[in-house]
Amino acid sequence: MKICAAISETSVVEAVTSGINSAALGADLVEIRFDALSELPEDLSVFQKIPLPKIATLRTPAQGGNCQLTEEERQQFFTKCSASFEYLDLEYDSPLAKLDFDQCEKIVSYHDFSKTPTTAEIVEIINNLQKIANIAKAAFYIHSVSDLYELIKAAEVVTGRYILIGMGELGELTRICCDKLGSEITYAAPQKGKETAPGQIDVCSLKNIEKDYFLAGIIGNPVSHSRSPAMHNAAFKSLDIGGRYLRFKCEEEELSKIVEIVKILGIRGLNITIPHKQAVINYLDELDEKAKLAGAVNCLINDDKRLKGTNTDIAGFRESFRAIGAEVRGKKALIIGAGGAARACATFLAQAQAQIYIINRTPQKAEKLAAEFGGTVVNAITEDFDIIINCTPMGMEGYADDPSITDNIFHEQQIVMDAVPVPEITTFLEKAKRNRATTISGREMLIYQAIDAFEVWSGQKPDYSIMSEAYGEKR
Structure with missing residues (x-):
């Protein structure tokens, strides 16, 4: 894994200091985002204090940067950089991308901050960049698993020298697995809070991941x-x-x-x-x-x-009850729901030899679950149960509470559990607590x-x- 610390400081002193610190943390090279500086330096010799190969970047607004210079002014600056930087990063849509700069390699970049195209389109973009670049660099915003899949499949097709990056939380995987994707470089923040792109990981975290992967x-x-x-x-x-x-x-x-x-x-x-x-x-x-x-x-x-x-949900239910010393054997236990969590709960209760009762908004699913685990389907929640376990997402983020579940079904002798882990105390558990039932949060099961x-x-x-x-x- 070849880690490049992407440095985006507003002053030359801070940028150089960040570069030196990044080297100490184990970065392999650094990128200096000159478009982030409050003003461009006349003297570039100070950057030689950074004991790593360096990339000079002067990103245009269209490609996610702040550079307001003309192309002629940018060319003059990059010509100066070519004497002391090992790489220049040039935007694919800039006429500078087609020029040759002596003594350094040229990275030609393409950024799409809104979407990820198809595998075929990604391959075409990389191939076109490689016609004018020493290293082709393409970065796309990953919105979904499907986007991530398209990028990973493209990496199986492209050849030559390239950098392929997914931006956003789902794109983190592409930064960690750069070697498996064939990317020459992975970009990292010099430290947490100093990210230059969404989903970027800091140098120290990447180095820790690198050890065992x-x-x-x-x-x-x-x-x-x-x-x-x-x-x-x-x-x-x-x-x-x-x-x-x-x-x-x-x-x-x-x-x-x-x-x-x-x-x-x-x-x-x-x-x-x-x-x-x-x-x-x-x-x-x-x-x-x-x-x-x-x-x-x-x-x-x-x-x-x-x-x-x-x-492992079975162990989650079992250990949550064991932690409070709750006796389950022979108890009347009601499961609310009939999905995956309910099935794990029914397995635990059956192994513990409880009497299983099930209620679900779709009766056919409740009947199927009851038949598999020797349970009984009920049509209403009453105070008759020793144990009540919610295995539905009600009360979880994005899901409403069930108004039909009222305080009077809970009492002091009951054990009431909610498999919903967040929030830790759901409305369901609040009602049980008000009526002095012993409660178990989904946090414990999680x-x-x-x-x-x-x-x-x-x-x-x-x-x-x-x-x-x-x-x-x-x-």
Whole structure:
């Protein structure tokens, strides 16, 4: 991985200092964004203090920069830079891109901050840039898994010297996996908070990832609320594993693309959340016994391109009840919902020998689940249950509460759990608390299933305290 620190300071002194610091952190080269400086320096010799190869960039507004100079003035400046910089970065739509500059290599850049084109269009852009460049550079904004897929497939086709970048959160993967994409350089912020493009990672984080290159993530819709990235990234740090956990908003029709991305880039594992825990099974090579019992997968393992499914939600439910010393055997337990989380919950309750009852807005799904786990379908929630567990997304970000769930169904002798992890205390749990029921937050289930998943992927078990503390950090 060849890391370039992209430096965008307003003064020459700050830019040089940032370059020296980037070298100390392990950057391989630096880019000086001269368009960010308050004024262009007459003397460029001060940049020789940076002990790394350097790229001179004077980005135009049309390509995301601030340079207001004429092309003639830009040419004069780049000619001066060519004597002391190893690379010049020139925009594809500038006449300067077709000129030759002695003593340095020419990077010709194309940026699209609004979209990602098709694979064929990306290949054509790179090929056209290579006709006038030593190194072709193309960056596109990644809005979806489909966009990411198009860029990755383009990288399998193009040849020669190039840099291919995805911008935005979903584009982080292209910055980390630059070697697998064939990119000559990956750009990084000199430090957190100094990013020059959306989705850019800092030098120090990239160097840590470089050590072991362990990638994992979460797919679902929505995932913007997920605390999993913060929790797993904290676990990587605590166990000194060079890893990164990413977030992928994924539509059901994109499942085939995300699993191919997993195989191409060697992503070790994925957590699966709403609404894909059952649909993802169609794209896997193997299910373990836990996944078969639950009929749902929340954890994918990539074993040398053979994709295996397991279910760590079962452990999430089990350990959450165990943590408070709750007795489940023989208790009347009501599951609200009949999706993937409900299936894991039913597996846990069946193993614990509870009496299972199910209610769902689609009765046919409730009947199917009840038939599989020896449960009973009910039409209303009453105070008759010892345990009530919500396994629907009600109350989660983007989902409404259910007004039919009123305070009078809860009482002091009950245990009430909500599988929704964010917010930590849902309206559902607030009602239960008001009526003195013992409550279990979805936060606990999220932490325990995450510990199990992390161990499945890495063979190492993070401490509960590490993930618990990181839960409060939204990244």
